[in-house]
Amino acid sequence: MLNTVGKTTVIVCTEIGRLSEFLWNVIRACRTRLPFKKICNQMNAIGIHSLAITIVTGAFAGAVLAYQTYEGFKKFGGQDLLGAIVALSMIRELGPVFTGLMVTGRAGSSIAAEIGTMRISEQIDALKTIGIDPFRYLIVPRIIGSTLIMPFLTLFSMFAGIVGGYIVSTYALGIPFDTYVSHIKELVEPFDVIGGIIKGTVFGFVLSLIGCYKGYYAKDGARGVGAATTQSVVMGSIIIIIANYFLAIILFGI
Amino acid sequence: MIKLVKIRKKFDNRWVTKDVSLTIPKGKMTVIVGRSGEGKSVLLKQIIGLIKPTSGSIIIENIDITKLRKKERTKALSKIGYVFQFAALLDSLTVFENVGLPLIEKGYSRKEILPIVTEKLELVNLHQDTLYKYPSELSGGMLKRVGLARTLVHNPEIILYDEPTTGLDPVTTRIVHELMNTMQKKLNLTSVVVSHTVEAFKYADYVALLQDGEIKYFGDAHTIWESKNPDIHNFIRGISS
Numbered sequence: 001m002l003n004t005v006g007k008t009t010v011i012v013c014t015e016i017g018r019l020s021e022f023l024w025n026v027i028r029a030c031r032t033r034l035p036f037k038k039i040c041n042q043m044n045a046i047g048i049h050s051l052a053i054t055i056v057t058g059a060f061a062g063a064v065l066a067y068q069t070y071e072g073f074k075k076f077g078g079q080d081l082l083g084a085i086v087a088l089s090m091i092r093e094l095g096p097v098f099t100g101l102m103v104t105g106r107a108g109s110s111i112a113a114e115i116g117t118m119r120i121s122e123q124i125d126a127l128k129t130i131g132i133d134p135f136r137y138l139i140v141p142r143i144i145g146s147t148l149i150m151p152f153l154t155l156f157s158m159f160a161g162i163v164g165g166y167i168v169s170t171y172a173l174g175i176p177f178d179t180y181v182s183h184i185k186e187l188v189e190p191f192d193v194i195g196g197i198i199k200g201t202v203f204g205f206v207l208s209l210i211g212c213y214k215g216y217y218a219k220d221g222a223r224g225v226g227a228a229t230t231q232s233v234v235m236g237s238i239i240i241i242i243a244n245y246f247l248a249i250i251l252f253g254i
Numbered sequence: 255m256i257k258l259v260k261i262r263k264k265f266d267n268r269w270v271t272k273d274v275s276l277t278i279p280k281g282k283m284t285v286i287v288g289r290s291g292e293g294k295s296v297l298l299k300q301i302i303g304l305i306k307p308t309s310g311s312i313i314i315e316n317i318d319i320t321k322l323r324k325k326e327r328t329k330a331l332s333k334i335g336y337v338f339q340f341a342a343l344l345d346s347l348t349v350f351e352n353v354g355l356p357l358i359e360k361g362y363s364r365k366e367i368l369p370i371v372t373e374k375l376e377l378v379n380l381h382q383d384t385l386y387k388y389p390s391e392l393s394g395g396m397l398k399r400v401g402l403a404r405t406l407v408h409n410p411e412i413i414l415y416d417e418p419t420t421g422l423d424p425v426t427t428r429i430v431h432e433l434m435n436t437m438q439k440k441l442n443l444t445s446v447v448v449s450h451t452v453e454a455f456k457y458a459d460y461v462a463l464l465q466d467g468e469i470k471y472f473g474d475a476h477t478i479w480e481s482k483n484p485d486i487h488n489f490i491r492g493i494s495s
Contacts, residue, residue, distance in 0.1 A: 121345075123342050123343070125299075126344070129331075130355060130356045130404065132359050
């Protein structure tokens, strides 16, 4: 028992230490001239390719939320507040979290697999031998690109969720458009949107950092790349869920 | 001149190199041979700074690179080129981008880079039609040559080759060996070749045998077949000791 606790502690401490060192290298690489073209390429790769899944998951999350909320709120005549509930949930919580999780699954895993393969096939070592800092060349564009594009994806998810909720509310539950929208205007404040965007930005940083980190330290061939990819999704998703809790407290004072 | 002094490297609980001391002469080709898993590639990666030795000194042109800070070490190592076992070309880039990458990253325009890349490709007997091909479209021999061309962009004084003929057919192996030999003589390079075959002896000036984590033999490549050293004798005749 004591042995297991000791070993686990050593593993966790090693992981934290290595992640901190990795983050320090990222910060150090950011102090040189930023590679804007590569950052734009990554924004395109992460953003454009994740847009469809973000919109679909956002829309269906909003739709199902409208259904479930309607059932509960109808019992005490609060169904008119449906629009505001859907909008607040999507903007403050579901939009950023769903986007974070979906992009982790799609782009975070892809980053880990790509960088892991480069590590295994010695491409990262090759960069070092020709005097190119792999952090500046590979890691920084991915992290900055993901951090910058995630707020936009989050906005799309929020909007898709509200539209999904509206379609269900109006066409399936019979709530008029004006009623749906008027309570949104009444209860949703600009800071709710800003808070949601801040969450999305943080999640963008987290998912790319974890993806790059896991890929960078991949070892043991194809199996190692597979393991790094899986770990990046699991670790990224868990950190996003935990970070969401603390961000909700900090931003919205829950 | 490269001087390795008591290089020791430990991975987990296993010593890969126990006590490697070796002086590699300037302007010559030295082949380091040894059986698979003896730590030849690890030794080479310690020279280029990809792996840090557990203890010992690596002296290049009278500078101990193990004592240098990262920035100074990068500068000191800029005169060394490294050719990887499987070329390690970036598969998302074309041959032109792979070879010219160090210059692209320094901000040179493609117009400025093109003649340099073409010149280096010609040095390794590759023609312009390979310029815009991706690594996946090249044969094993061509990949190695592009890897060598990428190394030459720096105008290095020392080139380290990690098993440069692994996976190649006998004809391509000979072509790659001859190319390394030509490069070494033409550019007056110091070449260090890691190999597990005796084929490389034909082109080498010196041979070192790495065995049990130590250099068991170092001598002139031309007289190696007459050597009385039991370790090298057994190795070149394929006898397990």
